[in-house]
Structures are given as C-alpha cells and as structure tokens.
Amino acid sequence: MAVGSAGAVAVCGATGRQGGAVVRHLLTGGWQVRALTRSPDGALARTLADAGAEVVGAEMGDAESLRRAFDGAQGVYSVQNPYTSGFDQEVVQGKNVASAAYTAGVRHLVYASAGVGRPTGVGSWDTKLAVGGMERAMVNERVQRLEAWLAAYGNDDREAMAGSLAEDAVWHVGGTHRLSGDYRGRDAILGYFDSVRTETGDTMRLEPLEMLANEQHGAAFLRVTAERQGRNLDVVVADAFLLDGDGRILEFWAHANDQQAVDAFWD
Numbered sequence: 001m002a003v004g005s006a007g008a009v010a011v012c013g014a015t016g017r018q019g020g021a022v023v024r025h026l027l028t029g030g031w032q033v034r035a036l037t038r039s040p041d042g043a044l045a046r047t048l049a050d051a052g053a054e055v056v057g058a059e060m061g062d063a064e065s066l067r068r069a070f071d072g073a074q075g076v077y078s079v080q081n082p083y084t085s086g087f088d089q090e091v092v093q094g095k096n097v098a099s100a101a102y103t104a105g106v107r108h109l110v111y112a113s114a115g116v117g118r119p120t121g122v123g124s125w126d127t128k129l130a131v132g133g134m135e136r137a138m139v140n141e142r143v144q145r146l147e148a149w150l151a152a153y154g155n156d157d158r159e160a161m162a163g164s165l166a167e168d169a170v171w172h173v174g175g176t177h178r179l180s181g182d183y184r185g186r187d188a189i190l191g192y193f194d195s196v197r198t199e200t201g202d203t204m205r206l207e208p209l210e211m212l213a214n215e216q217h218g219a220a221f222l223r224v225t226a227e228r229q230g231r232n233l234d235v236v237v238a239d240a241f242l243l244d245g246d247g248r249i250l251e252f253w254a255h256a257n258d259q260q261a262v263d264a265f266w267d
C-alpha cells in the first residue's frame with residue numbers, strides 16, 4: 001500500500017509503548033495517523049498531536065467509540081494491555097477493536113499478538129489466541145459466503161444461488177464466445193448458468209484452489225473443467241467478487257489462464 005493513499009491509520013494504545021512506537025514510525029514514514037487514547041487532553045496526547053497525529057478519544061471497552069474513531073480509516077493497529085485491564089477485559093477490548101474495524105470497513109488490521117500460536121496456560125498468550133481466533137472468523141465469514149455460492153452452483157440449488165446474489169448483481173463473462181457478455185440482475189445470471197448447464201450436459205465442475213475475502217471483496221482461484229461436443233475444458237480461473245454489506249455478490253469478473261481455450265471450448 002502506498003503512503004498517502006486515502007485514509008488514516010488508527011492506532012490503539014497510542015500513548016503506550018507499542019502504540020507509541022507505531023505512531024512515531026508511521027509519522028516518520030509520512031502516514032496520516034489517528035492516535036487513540038482515553039485521555040485526548042492529556043500531556044501524552046498533546047505530544048502525539050504536536051508530532052502530527054490526529055488525537056481521538058476512544059475507550060476500547062466501548063465498541064461504539066471505536067467505530068467512530070475508525071470511521072474512514074484504512075488501517076487499524078490493535079494492542080491491549082492485560083496487566084492494566086485484566087485478561088477478560090483484554091479479550092473484550094481486542095474483540096471490540098476487531099469488530100469495530102470490520103464494521104467500519106477498515107481494510108487492514110494489524111493485531112499485536114504474542115505467544116506460540118497454541119494454548120499454553122500463559123494468561124497473556126491465551127488471551128491473544130481468543131482475540132486472533134475471532135479476527136480470523138470474521139474474515140472467514142465472507143469466505144464462507146463464497147464457498148456457499150460454489151456449493152449452491154455444484155448442487156444446482158437455484159434458491160441458494162439466488163440468495164448468494166444481490167438482486168441487481170452484474171456478472172461479467174469475458175472472452176469472445178457465445179456466452180460472453182454482461183448479465184445484469186439475478187434472473188439473467190441464473191439464466192446464464194442454466195445455459196452453461198445445458199450446453200455442457202451439466203459437466204462443468206468448479207474446484208476451489210484458494211479463496212480470499214474481506215468486507216467488500218472476494219477472490220477465488222478455481223480449476224474449471226467441463227465437456228462439450230467432444231471438447232474438454234481444463235483451465236484455472238481467477239474470479240473477483242464485489243460484495244454487498246450482507247456478503248452477497250454484487251459484481252463478478254473472471255480471468256482465465258488460457259482465454260483462447262475457453263473461447264474455443266464454447267464456439
């Protein structure tokens with residue numbers, strides 16, 4: 001990500017050791033920084049403001065204050081301190097930060113974790129696993145929506161397919177073949193998939209190789225195989241999805257590793 005691209009980086013614990021170091025490093029690099037503190041009028045906050053940060057009052061126990069603080073931010077640095085808040089509150093605060101960042105549509109969340117990646121009984125490590133697990137689950141929820149779409153296609157479950165699509169979704173089918181073009185709206189898109197099924201005798205298979213998603217965007221790398229009129233298709237396709245607030249597909253594009261093979265298959 002380029003310095004100066006839209007939106008500030010919001011830094012939790014900005015008056016502390018870790019957050020303070022992150023603020024100084026970002027400012028030195030020319031980033032726009034929003035420094036979060038419970039005491040925006042305090043001496044430490046003034047030092048941060050003098051250094052060029054925008055100081056914002058927020059309480060990590062209060063999710064709404066975090067959502068306000070993250071509004072329009074492109075990144076969030078998340079750190080809590082169990083030795084001042086207690087372990088239970090550390091988890092509550094860490095989850096609040098992740099959830100507020102997700103709701104605010106923040107694209108990058110850096111979480112100051114610690115430990116060895118598995119339960120150890122060390123309190124300040126196990127709390128980090130709980131927060132990190134919740135962060136991953138939030139991202140995975142969007143991936144699960146894409147997986148549900150693929151499963152619906154695989155099972156020819158029209159109701160589930162329709163439920164995965166926004167009503168005014170647009171499906172761009174690239175290339176220069178008989179089905180290439182833009183399909184606008186759920187019905188047109190389902191009609192396109194009906195054509196695919198009919199033309200291929202229901203042989204098209206979509207095998208997910210990798211799926212990624214955040215709040216607004218999804219990407220899927222799929223192996224696509226099919227048979228039609230004695231021809232075989234076997235390509236890898238990179239799918240891009242724009243998602244709405246409910247995780248439904250708003251717009252779709254795809255790029256095949258061998259578009260000529262795709263065009264030849266359909267024509």
Ligand SMILES: NC(=O)c1ccc[n+]([C@@H]2O[C@H](COP(=O)([O-])OP(=O)(O)OC[C@H]3O[C@@H](n4cnc5c(N)ncnc54)[C@H](OP(=O)(O)O)[C@@H]3O)[C@@H](O)[C@H]2O)c1
Pocket residue numbers: 012013014015016017018019036037038039058059060061079080081082084085093112113114124
């Ligand atoms: N010490 C180690 O060896 C070590 C090693 C690895 C990891 N860690 C981890 O590092 C973390 C601690 O980071 P740190 O040393 O940077 O902590 P820190 O210096 O205590 O800073 C934490 C900051 O968070 C803010 N804060 C505290 N409670 C808050 C709340 N309820 N709402 C909003 N802001 C709050 C405080 O700012 P305001 O008072 O201005 O609001 C404080 O300055 C812990 O998770 C610890 O497990 C420590």
